[in-house]
Amino acid sequence: MASSDSRFWHPFADMHAVRSAELTLVSGDGVHVTDEDGRRYLDGTASLWNVNVGHGRTELAEAAAAQMRELATYGAFGAFNNPRARELTDRLADLAPVADSRIFLTSGGGDSIDTAAKLARRYFAAIGQPERVHLISRSQGYHGTHGLGTSLGGIPANRVDVGPLDPNASQVPHDSLEALETEIERVGADRVAAVFVEPVIGAGGVHQPRPGYIEGVDALCKRTGVLHVVDAVIAGFGRLGEWFGPERWGIRPDMITFAKGVTSAYIPLGGVILMLTANAAKKPSENVGGFGIACAAMEALCRQYAAELGKYNIRVVCLRSAGSPDSPSSSPCAGTSTPRAGSPTTGSTSTC
Numbered sequence: 001m002a003s004s005d006s007r008f009w010h011p012f013a014d015m016h017a018v019r020s021a022e023l024t025l026v027s028g029d030g031v032h033v034t035d036e037d038g039r040r041y042l043d044g045t046a047s048l049w050n051v052n053v054g055h056g057r058t059e060l061a062e063a064a065a066a067q068m069r070e071l072a073t074y075g076a077f078g079a080f081n082n083p084r085a086r087e088l089t090d091r092l093a094d095l096a097p098v099a100d101s102r103i104f105l106t107s108g109g110g111d112s113i114d115t116a117a118k119l120a121r122r123y124f125a126a127i128g129q130p131e132r133v134h135l136i137s138r139s140q141g142y143h144g145t146h147g148l149g150t151s152l153g154g155i156p157a158n159r160v161d162v163g164p165l166d167p168n169a170s171q172v173p174h175d176s177l178e179a180l181e182t183e184i185e186r187v188g189a190d191r192v193a194a195v196f197v198e199p200v201i202g203a204g205g206v207h208q209p210r211p212g213y214i215e216g217v218d219a220l221c222k223r224t225g226v227l228h229v230v231d232a233v234i235a236g237f238g239r240l241g242e243w244f245g246p247e248r249w250g251i252r253p254d255m256i257t258f259a260k261g262v263t264s265a266y267i268p269l270g271g272v273i274l275m276l277t278a279n280a281a282k283k284p285s286e287n288v289g290g291f292g293i294a295c296a297a298m299e300a301l302c303r304q305y306a307a308e309l310g311k312y313n314i315r316v317v318c319l320r321s322a323g324s325p326d327s328p329s330s331s332p333c334a335g336t337s338t339p340r341a342g343s344p345t346t347g348s349t350s351t352c
């Protein structure tokens with residue numbers, strides 16, 4: 001532990017408590033990290049739901065370094081693109097739980113959420129329903145710290161003393177489908193643009209959805225014409241045993257936001273997968289999406305996810321460690337769930 005007063009401002013921390021009591025980690029290897037005094041720890045949170053394939057993967061460092069030597073970055077404005085961004089988005093589009101998706105790249109989860117919220121509003125403006133601006137999210141939900149993400153957030157402490165939040169955003173109790181339906185009715189379905197849902201609430205306390213909740217939200221959104229945005233920033237890339245998470249409930253949301261595990265957090269990258277007609281929204285605004293380096297790292301990682309996560313049968317691991325969002329009868333242990341082609345579990349042998 002460092003004893004000197006640190007100048008580093010820790011996010012989500014009581015600085016009085018941590019400024020002279022930091023835990024400085026210097027290296028990582030697989031599921032372990034080591035501090036500056038040589039103590040080794042089991043990284044039980046994977047660096048807060050980030051390092052899905054573990055620490056010390058040299059293939060990722062090499063892919064990023066090779067890309068840096070070739071073309072570090074180039075803005076993706078207008079017609080500009082780079083081969084890695086193209087390859088990556090093609091690959092993610094193939095893996096996404098719906099055909100013919102489009103993928104907008106960002107530099108993290110907060111960017112992705114704000115982009116998805118703006119895209120939802122732009123979509124309705126583009127189809128002649130500009131009054132659909134309201135955004136609904138859930139108590140205890142976390143959607144990053146950007147402007148709209150803070151307004152969508154359902155953890156009370158994150159909302160105080162930051163000035164006025166977006167008045168066209170509201171929260172409902174996270175476990176009540178009825179409450180969501182009532183809120184859509186209260187606002188008026190013709191004024192609601194989107195509902196944001198973490199399939200399993202993470203930062204707000206790890207709350208699994210009640211049986212039928214996720215499917216119910218999806219059906220309600222489809223019935224009312226509201227866009228369903230699944231925030232898969234934590235859920236994606238194997239954490240729920242699928243590439244993105246919604247596959248687990250057999251739903252097809254209108255958008256999926258992702259980040260973190262997409263590069264196993266070796267380099268920041270995020271994005272929004274746009275489903276269906278949400279593609280009609282034009283000109284999402286984001287400056288840095290499409291970094292070649294991050295995309296190159298992810299490309300290398302995708303091969304690893306496909307080749308290695310299946311080997312460890314991550315779906316069973318996640319069911320056993322966190323409990324199943326599914327009813328017991330639909331768990332892989334009951335032998336009724338089949339991983340879809342290309343999912344991280346493909347090729348794995350159940351150890352049930």
Ligand SMILES: Cc1ncc(COP(=O)(O)O)c(C=O)c1O
Pocket residue numbers: 107108109110111113142143144145198202203231232233234259260270
């Ligand atoms: C569900 C969810 N959405 C969005 C975010 C924000 O992502 P980022 O920290 O990359 O901005 C997070 C971060 O933990 C998250 O857990």
